[in-house]
Amino acid sequence: MFGWEFPPHILGGLGTASHGLTKGMAENGNMEITFVIPKPWGDEDHDFANIIGANSTPVVWRDVNWDYVQNRIGNVMNPQTYFDLRDHIYADFNYMRTNDLGCIEFSGRYPDNLLEEINNYSIVAGVIARTVPCDIIHSHDWLTYPAGIHAKQVTGKPLVVHVHATDFDRSRGNVNPVVYGIECDGFNNADHIITVSELTRRTVIEKYGQDPNKVTTVHNAVEPLSEEIRSIKMPRGKEKVVTFLGRITMQKGPEYFVEAASMVLHKTHNIRFVMAGSGDMMEKMIRLAADRDIADRFHFTGFLKGRQVYEMLAASDVYIMPSVSEPFGISPLEAMQMGVPSIISKQSGCAEILENVIKVDYWDTHAIADAIYALTHYPALHNHLKDNGLAEIDTIQWKKAGAKVIDIYNNVINSRR
Amino acid sequence: MKAICFYFQIHQPFRLKTYRFFNIGNDHYYYDDFANDEIITRIAHRSYLPANQMLLDMINSSNKEFKVAFSISGTALEQLEQYVPEFIESMKELAATGCVEFLSETYAHSLASLKEPEEFVEQVKAHDEKIYQLFGQHPTVFRNTELIYSDDIASMVASMGFKAAITDGAKHILGWKSPNYVYNSASAPNLKLLLKNSKMSDDISFRFSNSEWDAYPLTADKYMDWIANLPQEEQIINLFMNYETFGELQSRETGIFEFMKALPRFAAERGITFWTPSETVAKLKPVGELAVPFPISWADEARDTSAWLGNDLQNEAFNKLYSVAERVHLCSDRRLKQDWNYLQSSDHFFYMSTKHMNDGAVHSHYSPYESPFQAFMNYMNVLSDFIVRVEEQYPLSIENEELNSLLTTIKNQSKEIEQLNREITLLRTNIINSEEEEVKAADGKDAATEKPAKKATTRKTTRTTTTKTKE
Numbered sequence: 048m049f050g051w052e053f054p055p056h057i058l059g060g061l062g063t064a065s066h067g068l069t070k071g072m073a074e075n076g077n078m079e080i081t082f083v084i085p086k087p088w089g090d091e092d093h094d095f096a097n098i099i100g101a102n103s104t105p106v107v108w109r110d111v112n113w114d115y116v117q118n119r120i121g122n123v124m125n126p127q128t129y130f131d132l133r134d135h136i137y138a139d140f141n142y143m144r145t146n147d148l149g150c151i152e153f154s155g156r157y158p159d160n161l162l163e164e165i166n167n168y169s170i171v172a173g174v175i176a177r178t179v180p181c182d183i184i185h186s187h188d189w190l191t192y193p194a195g196i197h198a199k200q201v202t203g204k205p206l207v208v209h210v211h212a213t214d215f216d217r218s219r220g221n222v223n224p225v226v227y228g229i230e231c232d233g234f235n236n237a238d239h240i241i242t243v244s245e246l247t248r249r250t251v252i253e254k255y256g257q258d259p260n261k262v263t264t265v266h267n268a269v270e271p272l273s274e275e276i277r278s279i280k281m282p283r284g285k286e287k288v289v290t291f292l293g294r295i296t297m298q299k300g301p302e303y304f305v306e307a308a309s310m311v312l313h314k315t316h317n318i319r320f321v322m323a324g325s326g327d328m329m330e331k332m333i334r335l336a337a338d339r340d341i342a343d344r345f346h347f348t349g350f351l352k353g354r355q356v357y358e359m360l361a362a363s364d365v366y367i368m369p370s371v372s373e374p375f376g377i378s379p380l381e382a383m384q385m386g387v388p389s390i391i392s393k394q395s396g397c398a399e400i401l402e403n404v405i406k407v408d409y410w411d412t413h414a415i416a417d418a419i420y421a422l423t424h425y426p427a428l429h430n431h432l433k434d435n436g437l438a439e440i441d442t443i444q445w446k447k448a449g450a451k452v453i454d455i456y457n458n459v460i461n462s463r464r
Numbered sequence: 465m466k467a468i469c470f471y472f473q474i475h476q477p478f479r480l481k482t483y484r485f486f487n488i489g490n491d492h493y494y495y496d497d498f499a500n501d502e503i504i505t506r507i508a509h510r511s512y513l514p515a516n517q518m519l520l521d522m523i524n525s526s527n528k529e530f531k532v533a534f535s536i537s538g539t540a541l542e543q544l545e546q547y548v549p550e551f552i553e554s555m556k557e558l559a560a561t562g563c564v565e566f567l568s569e570t571y572a573h574s575l576a577s578l579k580e581p582e583e584f585v586e587q588v589k590a591h592d593e594k595i596y597q598l599f600g601q602h603p604t605v606f607r608n609t610e611l612i613y614s615d616d617i618a619s620m621v622a623s624m625g626f627k628a629a630i631t632d633g634a635k636h637i638l639g640w641k642s643p644n645y646v647y648n649s650a651s652a653p654n655l656k657l658l659l660k661n662s663k664m665s666d667d668i669s670f671r672f673s674n675s676e677w678d679a680y681p682l683t684a685d686k687y688m689d690w691i692a693n694l695p696q697e698e699q700i701i702n703l704f705m706n707y708e709t710f711g712e713l714q715s716r717e718t719g720i721f722e723f724m725k726a727l728p729r730f731a732a733e734r735g736i737t738f739w740t741p742s743e744t745v746a747k748l749k750p751v752g753e754l755a756v757p758f759p760i761s762w763a764d765e766a767r768d769t770s771a772w773l774g775n776d777l778q779n780e781a782f783n784k785l786y787s788v789a790e791r792v793h794l795c796s797d798r799r800l801k802q803d804w805n806y807l808q809s810s811d812h813f814f815y816m817s818t819k820h821m822n823d824g825a826v827h828s829h830y831s832p833y834e835s836p837f838q839a840f841m842n843y844m845n846v847l848s849d850f851i852v853r854v855e856e857q858y859p860l861s862i863e864n865e866e867l868n869s870l871l872t873t874i875k876n877q878s879k880e881i882e883q884l885n886r887e888i889t890l891l892r893t894n895i896i897n898s899e900e901e902e903v904k905a906a907d908g909k910d911a912a913t914e915k916p917a918k919k920a921t922t923r924k925t926t927r928t929t930t931t932k933t934k935e
Contacts, residue, residue, distance in 0.1 A: 310486065314485060314486055314488075405835070405837050405838070405841075406835065413486075414484075416484070416485070416486075417485055417845070420485040420845075421485070421837075421840070421841035421844065421845070424485075424844075424848075425780070425840070425841070425844050427776050427777055427779075427780030427781075427840075428777060428780075428840055428841065428844075430776060431775065431776050431777050431818075432837070435818075
């Protein structure tokens with residue numbers, strides 16, 4: 048498997064989803080999974096997958112001894128793997144900028160030279176593909192499609208690409224032609240395409256011209272929360288708290304939340320609104336809130352991570368995700384786990400599988416405001432969604448999603464024979 | 465000798481418009497006129513009107529042997545009067561044949577029988593009054609909303625003077641017993657019960673056009689054979705269904721109208737007759753008692769009230785609604801009373817059902833909302849506004865009992881005033897009379913002394929009246 052993010056060092060939903068899925072597949076048994084990420088930190092979960100760091104895979108031969116390797120990258124990888132990989136360097140990459148181990152450095156983030164990093168990642172993939180025997184190759188999102196294609200060419204094994212998002216979702220239609228090109232290339236070369244929702248599936252079929260038979264939806268799931276997180280209790284005032292949590296970008300529809308909040312506040316006063324997260328539209332949103340004269344009840348927290356996210360949820364009465372286009376959107380599931388009822392846009396993938404949430408059109412700020420009012424004023428509705436949501440979320444498991452992916456693998460492998 | 469008892473239900477609620485919370489306190493009109501007009505007009509033209517014509521033909525061609533009963537809710541009648549007046553005319557024509565019986569029910573197709581006995585009685589009266597106004601009949605057989613029935617309801621119905629009630633032949637109540645008999649209620653032995661034969665009814669209303677059904681295609685000949693072949697002792701087959709069955713649930717193309725038209729002929733061949741419910745209870749004796757401790761209905765597989773009061777949303781809305789029942793009784797505002805009625809329609813609660821949310825079939829088919837949560841939110845917003853209006857009339861800070869006693873004092877006072885007024889007029893006429901007598905009889909001096917004295921007494925009484933009113 049090729050991925051870009053892996054918990055605990057994640058920047059978005061991609062890492063969580065890749066991790067959950069891999070774990071879910073491992074739970075189904077009889078799987079040997081190698082997961083490649085650009086830059087492991089050493090504290091990743093190794094129990095169910097063998098993790099290889101692209102930044103510790105040599106592309107240039109360096110004469111180093113065992114102890115030196117152990118010393119340098121022993122915390123992320125077994126040195127033996129390094130030497131195995133070193134035996135499979137397939138071309139002369141001396142012109143590349145490499146370090147003392149003959150490895151290319153990766154940021155593991157989304158830097159400005161992202162395209163270069165993607166290209167390097169694909170070079171590394173060639174080495175790994177020659178080293179690690181496999182039956183199937185699985186690429187998560189466009190960043191790793193070139194690597195997947197490369198590995199497929201090297202090994203001749205089938206390629207499955209996993210679409211967590213397309214550029215149409217990220218850009219509200221203004222696609223970046225380079226990204227679109229990479230995505231198209233990935234889809235065309237894939238033996239099968241997995242999408243995280245029907246919504247994304249339709250995008251892949253309609254906007255990328257893929258054969259519908261080749262595209263299957265496997266909805267994301269969520270991992271059960273630990274006892275520690277579930278027991279988080281936050282001090283609560285008399286006021287109700289409505290929370291938006293996510294990147295403050297065009298894709299997430301933050302302005303609809305502000306508009307709805309201002310409508311609610313013109314009618315009632317015992318509610319506070321929180322916009323947690325950061326993003327390129329944050330300043331605009333702060334100005335908008337001030338413009339609507341609700342800044343005293345509309346709060347910005349900045350970027351939250353790890354435990355802070357759950358503390359924020361524990362302090363909330365309503366969670367809201369008015370995304371304009373959300374391939375899946377795992378956060379409402381997390382809110383449900385914390386017993387917080389959600390309002391989500393119909394344009395998000397998770398709306399396809401969730402029942403105990405309120406679904407609205409993202410642009411229908413009246414409906415959003417109405418739902419906020421109802422959830423904060425009619426306790427029966429709040430309790431109903433809370434209780435039934437908790438029961439519902441227990442049935443949404445990665446293991447089931449993993450089983451579906453394994454079925455797809457088997458079909459792909461069998462159809463080749 | 466066997467008989468078939470047909471009864472058709474017609475009901476349409478006043479559907480609510482999208483009512484946002486900003487409207488609470490500002491907008492007091494709750495209904496989606498466009499949708500209500502559109503739906504009732506469509507159904508009437510596709511189903512009610514052609515079906516009425518069909519029944520009329522059947523009655524006339526069978527020499528008035530064919531008989532049916534109708535239960536039409538007050539809200540449906542109001543909408544029909546407003547949007548499809550030709551239907552009322554055609555119904556009157558049907559009623560004039562004498563082969564059509566109208567059943568009693570609650571005006572708004574409400575669930576009041578489960579909660580508010582007083583309200584229930586009032587609504588039944590209102591409905592029967594409406595039926596009398598339109599069709600000149602006083603219903604004698606009662607049919608509750610969605611055939612909801614229990615021992616408690618039976619007692620209420622019996623005390624209102626009904627001879628019989630109609631309900632569902634639910635399996636868990638009947639057990640081994642057959643619905644093809646007349647029973648009587650355990651709590652009110654004089655109240656006879658007619659039970660729906662679910663299998664035979666659903667054969668027409670649900671399975672008729674199902675080509676996967678092993679009895680497909682269903683013909684009148686075959687259907688009457690089934691009935692004729694039932695055990696000799698089972699004398700009455702109660703076929704109860706929605707009137708939309710004809711033309712809407714089973715479209716005209718399925719041949720449902722032709723199937724019905726052929727029924728009387730094949731029935732006559734086998735000696736099967738048609739009775740109205742009141743005829744049935746008059747002719748047949750009950751064979752046994754039925755005890756129904758918990759309410760049953762004709763809905764869903766469970767045949768209970770969970771379609772309307774099955775989850776906490778429905779219960780919350782239901783209890784909130786009836787929490788102001790007493791208040792509304794005290795009010796005399798006509799529009800408030802009207803909204804009170806419309807808001808009680810069971811449909812509003814049906815839309816909030818979360819049963820089988822995934823395969824949703826029946827519940828979502830009839831619902832104008834996308835989800836039960838939207839149904840709940842919209843209803844609660846409307847209800848909030850309604851309660852605000854009730855409060856404006858009588859603030860909630862005053863206890864019901866206190867308010868009640870105040871209102872009785874006011875009522876009593878007005879009675880007192882009336883009485884005193886009557887006295888005044890009596891006295892006045894006395895004065896006039898005596899004056900006349902005096903003018904006739906006596907000389908001027910005596911009259912002059914008597915006159916002011918009597919006038920003074922009159923003034924006194926008036927003054928006491930005004931002070932009493934102020935108290």
